[in-house]
Amino acid sequence: MLCLGTSNRIARVVDRTRVVAAEIGSFEAGSSEHLLRVNQLERLQARSQLLFRALRITYASLGAFAAAALISVIGSAMAFYNLKFVFQAAAVAGLAIGAFGVTGLVSGCVLMVQETRLALQNISEEAEFARIRFKRLAEPSSGPGSSVEGQMPLAKP
Numbered sequence: 001m002l003c004l005g006t007s008n009r010i011a012r013v014v015d016r017t018r019v020v021a022a023e024i025g026s027f028e029a030g031s032s033e034h035l036l037r038v039n040q041l042e043r044l045q046a047r048s049q050l051l052f053r054a055l056r057i058t059y060a061s062l063g064a065f066a067a068a069a070l071i072s073v074i075g076s077a078m079a080f081y082n083l084k085f086v087f088q089a090a091a092v093a094g095l096a097i098g099a100f101g102v103t104g105l106v107s108g109c110v111l112m113v114q115e116t117r118l119a120l121q122n123i124s125e126e127a128e129f130a131r132i133r134f135k136r137l138a139e140p141s142s143g144p145g146s147s148v149e150g151q152m153p154l155a156k157p
Contacts, residue, residue, distance in 0.1 A: 054111035064101030
């Protein structure tokens with residue numbers, strides 16, 4: 001499930017990268033919208049690299065778990081035939097490969113947490129930008145004739 005979820009996140013990053021790259025061209029260079037999208041694009045690139053590393057490490061961990069299981073079964077068979085040295089070697093190899101798998105799984109999860117932080121940073125930045133933009137749009141314009149200062153309030157019926 002971890003590999004499937006990571007692959008899904010990669011697909012989302014790719015989709016979002018395409019959208020942001022298309023949006024960059026529609027904004028004036030140097031504008032706040034343009035700078036926001038450039039920053040997001042840089043974080044999306046970092047996210048994709050983290051996700052690919054996490055996926056690679058997670059697959060290697062799954063392979064290590066499968067190898068450790070197979071080595072353990074072979075070691076058990078060797079114990080049945082009283083091949084003590086081969087059994088001990090298999091036990092050590094299985095333990096080492098299993099430990100590699102666990103370490104890889106933890107490392108992959110750490111990379112996923114780092115990627116999630118970058119995603120949340122993009123979301124927070126975009127939400128703040130949208131709040132500011134919509135707040136400006138909601139404010140009444142201060143052009144000539146649009147001021148309500150000096151007008152009497154309407155009486156309530």
